[in-house]
Amino acid sequence: MSRKVLVLPGDGIGPEIVAQAERVLNVVNEKFGLGVEVEQGLVGGAAIDVHGKPLPEVTLEQAKACDAVLLGAVGGPKWDGVDMAIRPEKGLLGLRSNLNLFGNLRPAILYPQLADASSLKPELVAGLDLLIVRELTGGIYFGQPRGIRTLENGEREGYNTYVYSESEVRRIGRQAFEAAQKRGGKLCSVDKANVLEATVLWREVMNELAKDYPDVELSHMYVDNAAMQLVRAPKQFDVMVTGNMFGDILSDCAAMLTGSIGMLPSASLDENGKGMYEPIHGSAPDIAGKGIANPLATILSVAMMLRYSLNAAEAAQAIEDAVGVVLDQGYRTADINSEGMNLVSTEQMGDAVLAALS
Numbered sequence: 001m002s003r004k005v006l007v008l009p010g011d012g013i014g015p016e017i018v019a020q021a022e023r024v025l026n027v028v029n030e031k032f033g034l035g036v037e038v039e040q041g042l043v044g045g046a047a048i049d050v051h052g053k054p055l056p057e058v059t060l061e062q063a064k065a066c067d068a069v070l071l072g073a074v075g076g077p078k079w080d081g082v083d084m085a086i087r088p089e090k091g092l093l094g095l096r097s098n099l100n101l102f103g104n105l106r107p108a109i110l111y112p113q114l115a116d117a118s119s120l121k122p123e124l125v126a127g128l129d130l131l132i133v134r135e136l137t138g139g140i141y142f143g144q145p146r147g148i149r150t151l152e153n154g155e156r157e158g159y160n161t162y163v164y165s166e167s168e169v170r171r172i173g174r175q176a177f178e179a180a181q182k183r184g185g186k187l188c189s190v191d192k193a194n195v196l197e198a199t200v201l202w203r204e205v206m207n208e209l210a211k212d213y214p215d216v217e218l219s220h221m222y223v224d225n226a227a228m229q230l231v232r233a234p235k236q237f238d239v240m241v242t243g244n245m246f247g248d249i250l251s252d253c254a255a256m257l258t259g260s261i262g263m264l265p266s267a268s269l270d271e272n273g274k275g276m277y278e279p280i281h282g283s284a285p286d287i288a289g290k291g292i293a294n295p296l297a298t299i300l301s302v303a304m305m306l307r308y309s310l311n312a313a314e315a316a317q318a319i320e321d322a323v324g325v326v327l328d329q330g331y332r333t334a335d336i337n338s339e340g341m342n343l344v345s346t347e348q349m350g351d352a353v354l355a356a357l358s
């Protein structure tokens, strides 16, 4: 069976990290006989430069026609002045919404070899394995009305709308409950129900859903407390489910528990298992072109792609194991480096993972 993967390297460090992830994909493709065909496309600033917009029709068509998308990152100072309507992020948000990728899984797992790179004391993070389930196609990111308007007194006002329908909450809730069932059986729903009506409804729907999942222990937490608890005692969490913006913020926060944002992969899924896979970090303009970015989050995103969209769990496991091996061997990119370790470039880290795979 042939399976098509669209690769969208994007901007900044995107092409550097995706190059390593693609090498890994090619090797497991051969080794496990997966029949994956890779196609290249443009998104973000790279697409603006060629097509004048961050999500050209051709890219969207490619994305719709493939089984899974592997994305690097988009955006950067070069395109920051571009009119809001065509900002690079629109490319990414457009892809997510057009493909209906509402369920964003962001696992934060501490590799034991990186305990000393974590922002927290080793005893607080030893064995950390939590999953943030972030709603990805609704909430304040997409709510209408939105914009910047001029008031009668001549002052300008920016406004956005935080909105969730019951059905949007229900489908992400189900995904989170099911994830919790397969893991430790604990789900913490994060909201701001003491202030925002949209999240009062969110909480109600989560409580209704809980009746269908008696084997999952549901709790609720306000987002400000959740941010504090994540850095105080992160191991209290198994699965967290939350809206688009809170999930964005909490997942960057969770990244540092594992040592670096360069370690966190993600899967963005529709109802049918089609997905887009990307590291949770951005295009890192401050280190782009230097060959020092950590490619492991992107490589681990390939593993998630194999597991969730390409039905190749064995190949996924091989990649995850290989990452463990290179860390055992002491290979570290700058963001996770510590004394006595073997500091390597982006490409050398890719080499090490390939060596561990073979």
Ligand SMILES: NC(=O)c1ccc[n+]([C@@H]2O[C@H](COP(=O)([O-])OP(=O)(O)OC[C@H]3O[C@@H](n4cnc5c(N)ncnc54)[C@H](O)[C@@H]3O)[C@@H](O)[C@H]2O)c1
Residues within 6 Å of the ligand: 013, 017, 072, 073, 074, 075, 076, 077, 089, 092, 261, 262, 278, 279, 280, 281, 282, 283, 284, 285, 286, 287, 292, 293, 294, 295, 297, 335
């Ligand atoms: N999914 C995406 O495409 C995505 C995600 C986040 C931000 N962005 C965009 O990226 C641009 C830069 O945003 P930002 O600086 O706020 O966030 P960022 O995630 O790009 O960078 C934040 C910090 O983390 C570091 N970092 C990120 N990835 C790394 C890696 N793999 N290895 C080592 N260090 C890494 C960077 O060097 C920087 O210091 C913006 O245009 C933003 O909109 C895109």
Ligand SMILES: CC(C)[C@H](C(=O)O)[C@@H](O)C(=O)O
Residues within 6 Å of the ligand: 075, 089, 092, 093, 248, 280, 281, 282
């Ligand atoms: C670039 C931006 C639109 C994006 C988001 O906020 O979703 C990013 O921060 C992420 O975490 O994927």
Ligand SMILES: [Mg+2]
Residues within 6 Å of the ligand: 248, 249, 252, 280
């Ligand atoms: Mg983010």
